[in-house]
Amino acid sequence: MAVEVFASSIARGGKFFLQPIIKDHLLRLGFKESYVTTGLSGVVATFPEVWTLSAVENIKLAQQLDKHKRFNGVTDVAQHLIRTRGFFGGMFCGYFGLQVRGCIFVGGTFLTIDMFRDNLRAAGVSNSLTVDLVGGFTSGVFGVALNCWADVVRSVTQRKQIQASFDATIPRPSIFEPINPMPFVREAGSIMSARGVGGLYAGVGPKMIHLGVGNALLFVLLPRFKTMWFDCRGLN
DSSP states (O other): OHHHHHHHHHHHHHHHHHHHHHHHHHHHTTOOSSHHHHHHHHHHHHHHHHHHHHHHHHHHHHHHHOTTOOOOSHHHHHHHHHHHHOHHHHHTTTHHHHHHHHHHHHHHHHHHHHHHHHHHHHTTOOOHHHHHHHHHHHHHHHHHHHHHHHHHHHHHHHHHHHHHTTOTTSOOOOTTGGGOSHHHHHHHHHHHHHHHHHHHTTTHHHHHHHHHHHHHHHHHHHHHHHHHHHHHHTOO
16 A cells, blocks of 8 residues: 555655646747647656666566565565566566556547637636546546557566566566567457457446546645645746
8 A cells, every 4th residue: 555655656756746847848949838749748647657666666566466476565565576577677577558548548638638728718618626627537538548558468468577586487577678569569459359358348337427526626735726826826
């Protein structure tokens, strides 16, 4: 649980901190103010997040797969992954899928958040809290609609690779495996062949609720806490 809370906090804080900075740079480079520019800045903001959190994600997954309770804390897990898969193969296991999932969800969220909020205002909704709440939830649901398949494929691929670390007969992977798209592509094809589109969208309902509510809270709380902080520090 501690690893999950740490990872989630860093992930959300990182991309919401970086996205406006990246968007400002894009505008200075000549990009026009638009929904697409906002979405693109969200996509770029996921790269530092995924690079930073890949190891945390894999340590969490290895702990979950440790049926025999062989590990005594995070350090043991990290040592196991590095010993059995090498540094890059262990710490960045499943990186390609993690990055695809993040780009699609965050890009879709930031692409549509202002779009949904503008449409709500145009429809006569004047309460800013309601606009942020509904807009945040809807953009989260939209992001899941775009990325659920990638999350399912990423989860299966990553789980298989981590599971392989417990089999001493399986050799270390290449250091390039984390950025190799083929395991991700093959797994997508396998799931599609076995279960169809429904397999790629397994659990989409709970994911929409989970990330929709999470998005709603972020878009409601972050700007208001930012304003409170600036007012408290006399920065306005």
